Amino acid sequence: MPLKITNVLTRKKETFKPLNAGKVNIYVCGPTVYDYPHIGHAKTYIGFDMVVRYLRYLGYDVLYVQNITDVGHLVGDADEGEDKIQRKARQDSVSPMQIVEMYTRVYFENMDTLSVMRPDISPRASGHIPEQIEMIETLIAKGHAYEVNGSVYFDVTTDPDYGKLSGRKVEEQEEGTRIEVLAEKRNPADFALWKAADPNHLLRWNSPWSVGYPGWHIECSAMSSKYLGKTFDIHGGGRDNIFPHNEGEIAQSECAHDAPWPTIGC
Numbered sequence: 001m002p003l004k005i006t007n008v009l010t011r012k013k014e015t016f017k018p019l020n021a022g023k024v025n026i027y028v029c030g031p032t033v034y035d036y037p038h039i040g041h042a043k044t045y046i047g048f049d050m051v052v053r054y055l056r057y058l059g060y061d062v063l064y065v066q067n068i069t070d071v072g073h074l075v076g077d078a079d080e081g082e083d084k085i086q087r088k089a090r091q092d093s094v095s096p097m098q099i100v101e102m103y104t105r106v107y108f109e110n111m112d113t114l115s116v117m118r119p120d121i122s123p124r125a126s127g128h129i130p131e132q133i134e135m136i137e138t139l140i141a142k143g144h145a146y147e148v149n150g151s152v153y154f155d156v157t158t159d160p161d162y163g164k165l166s167g168r169k170v171e172e173q174e175e176g177t178r179i180e181v182l183a184e185k186r187n188p189a190d191f192a193l194w195k196a197a198d199p200n201h202l203l204r205w206n207s208p209w210s211v212g213y214p215g216w217h218i219e220c221s222a223m224s225s226k227y228l229g230k231t232f233d234i235h236g237g238g239r240d241n242i243f244p245h246n247e248g249e250i251a252q253s254e255c256a257h258d259a260p261w262p263t264i265g266c
Contacts, residue, residue: 003058005051005234008242008264009165009250016263018233024060026052027224027262029237029245030122032069033103034084037110044238049116051234051265065227066119068107070100071126071203073216077244079153079182079192083213086202096202100126121227125219129205132214132222135256136193144255148184150196150210156189159251165264166243191248193218217248221256224249230257236265 003016018024028048031041045066055062075081082090089096108118125132136152139145144158156162156170163169170189192215197204204211224232230253237246250261 003054005263005265009261014263016233018060019231022059022061024055024062024234025228025232026055026062026064026234026236027220027228027232028064028066028119028235029220029241030067030069030119031103031107032073032084033100033107034073034088035103037107040238040240041107042110042114044236045111045116046114048236048265051236052117063121063228064117064119065121065123065224067220067223068100068104068122068124069216069219070104070124072214072219077216079195079215083201083203089202123223123227125214125223126203128219128223128226129207129214131226132218133194133207135218135222135225135252137208138256139193139252142255144252145193146186147209150212151184151192152194152209153185153190154193154248154252154255155186156191156251157187159255161254162189162251163247165247165250168243168247191215191217191244193252215248217245218252220245221249221253225253225257230259232262234265235262 004013005016006013031037052062052064070085071083073084075084075087085096085099089099092099136145139154140147140152145152145154194207194209194214195212196210197212201213203213205213224235246264254261
């Protein structure tokens with residue numbers, strides 16, 4: 001019996017066919033390690049654990065990558081505000097890396113308790129800053145991104161397919177409904193690839209544009225392509241990440257690599 005997977009992109013249950021016979025590459029967006037895992041994490045990672053186990057049962061050679069987000073995920077999932085990890089570190093009067101190490105360990109211990117297999121590769125966003133910078137440079141060179149005041153934004157108007165995952169059209173998105181729109185953006189829907197760090201931001205790196213930190217979405221695109229290639233078989237994550245995170249991933253990845261995004265499962 002063939003394996004069928006619901007593809008969030010097409011909104012259809014489709015027969016799964018790997019890009020390469022006998023081999024399956026899968027990337028699942030991992031947790032932002034600033035607090036204890038919750039029931040939503042359990043639901044997502046148990047679900048994809050079942051997918052990986054079944055694919056291996058069918059005889060596929062599966063390479064499973066699931067990242068750890070340890071920088072760049074701002075409060076409110078927006079382009080402004082405090083980093084979730086830095087905020088937790090401030091509240092607990094410890095360093096951000098103490099928060100990262102503690103909750104990364106707790107996450108894996110909790111998944112072990114649930115008998116969820118560990119991924120083959122668990123890359124950290126903070127360990128892949130060069131790859132993210134390189135991808136941003138590619139997007140700028142191709143005319144899909146622009147720099148202003150040391151920050152870099154993805155120009156959604158350069159991607160006619162932007163919004164295809166969530167079904168949200170750019171012209172239908174109301175300005176400032178979730179957050180105050182940044183005046184430096186060309187379009188309200190543009191999202192950050194790199195942010196210039198303010199003096200109080202502890203998590204920062206050198207880049208061609210400023211001392212700053214990566215946007216949340218560029219991290220997964222850079223890590224997935226590093227370990228799985230420009231396109232791969234399955235991309236997974238929680239439904240709450242369809243917009244804006246997965247939507248941003250698709251746009252910047254397809255524009256940077258000129259390659260189709262994989263089957264999307266949530």
